Amino acid sequence: MKEFNFENPADREEFMDYKEKEPEKAQEVIDQERKKAEAYALLHQYDKISLEYALATITDPNKRFVQYPESLRLLGELDGKSVFDIGCANGTFTKMIKSAGASEVVGFEPSENELEKARSAEKESPQGIDYVSAYCEIPSDKKFDVVSAIMVIPAVNQEQMEEIFNKASDLLVGGGKFVALTLNHDFKRFGEIVNNRKFSKRADGRIDIDFYNEKGEVYMSIIDTDFSQEEVEKALKDSGFGEIKWESLRVVTAGIEELGTEFWDKYEEDCPYVGLVACKK
Numbered sequence: 035m036k037e038f039n040f041e042n043p044a045d046r047e048e049f050m051d052y053k054e055k056e057p058e059k060a061q062e063v064i065d066q067e068r069k070k071a072e073a074y075a076l077l078h079q080y081d082k083i084s085l086e087y088a089l090a091t092i093t094d095p096n097k098r099f100v101q102y103p104e105s106l107r108l109l110g111e112l113d114g115k116s117v118f119d120i121g122c123a124n125g126t127f128t129k130m131i132k133s134a135g136a137s138e139v140v141g142f143e144p145s146e147n148e149l150e151k152a153r154s155a156e157k158e159s160p161q162g163i164d165y166v167s168a169y170c171e172i173p174s175d176k177k178f179d180v181v182s183a184i185m186v187i188p189a190v191n192q193e194q195m196e197e198i199f200n201k202a203s204d205l206l207v208g209g210g211k212f213v214a215l216t217l218n219h220d221f222k223r224f225g226e227i228v229n230n231r232k233f234s235k236r237a238d239g240r241i242d243i244d245f246y247n248e249k250g251e252v253y254m255s256i257i258d259t260d261f262s263q264e265e266v267e268k269a270l271k272d273s274g275f276g277e278i279k280w281e282s283l284r285v286v287t288a289g290i291e292e293l294g295t296e297f298w299d300k301y302e303e304d305c306p307y308v309g310l311v312a313c314k315k
């Protein structure tokens with residue numbers, strides 16, 4: 035396929051000629067560029083909302099009382115273990131992994147704004163966590179006991195999910211554990227506010243999520259991918275994972291005590307999120 039750099043005015047002009055002469059091939063170029071732009075937008079989605087997301091990681095009830103404590107439960111005993119945290123954002127959960135006893139923790143995050151927040155938090159109160167912006171910063175022979183990717187699968191497209199699973203597999207010791215949280219494909223309450231979020235299905239199958247604050251105002255919106263369990267399992271198996279277990283999530287007692295049972299009404303029966311634990315062969 036002919037290559038064009040659409041940021042370059044001369045290439046844009048050349049493309050207009052090409053489109054006249056080779057309309058079908060030109061359409062292929064357009065489709066390819068759209069795909070690239072979509073992948074780039076996904077990879078950098080959190081750059082634009084890093085302040086709102088930082089606040090959510092410490093205030094959002096779903097994160098405080100479901101996602102983070104349940105991810106720790108799925109990670110299991112961490113004493114003396116090395117952990118690689120993929121898509122660690124500002125490091126809120128990465129710090130919890132270290133506090134839970136892991137001997138070595140490395141966080142990977144592609145968003146510059148998120149990574150900067152994670153690194154500055156580490157500088158302010160050092161826990162000995164390393165943060166990297168690319169997998170190639172990890173020595174090729176380095177292996178970890180555990181790899182986590184909490185709410186990262188919904189933030190990516192198919193190719194990016196496959197890359198994450200391939201990297202996770204490469205980075206794990208044989209028999210090592212991969213833990214992820216993702217959207218529950220069986221979730222039903224679209225179009226309703228489910229405690230403090232509204233999930234809406236787009237025509238292309240993606241999910242728009244609006245996050246509401248205590249005043250009922252939307253303070254953050256994201257676009258997620260809603261992979262089926264079969265799609266996730268196939269990609270994991272293709273990357274060298276054996277046994278895969280899906281895990282329902284619970285609300286921890288502190289969440290019920292702080293917000294009451296009404297806030298969590300139907301949450302566990304129709305949970306927006308689900309956990310998974312996979313073992314590298």
Ligand SMILES: C[S@@+](CC[C@H](N)C(=O)[O-])C[C@H]1O[C@@H](n2cnc3c(N)ncnc32)[C@H](O)[C@@H]1O
Binds near residue numbers: 127142198
């Ligand atoms: C919903 S946030 C989850 C952050 C963190 N794990 C947590 O639970 O607080 C998703 C994160 O995945 C990152 N991300 C997006 N694309 C990624 C990719 N291809 N590989 C790894 N991380 C990615 C985003 O920048 C964002 O920080």
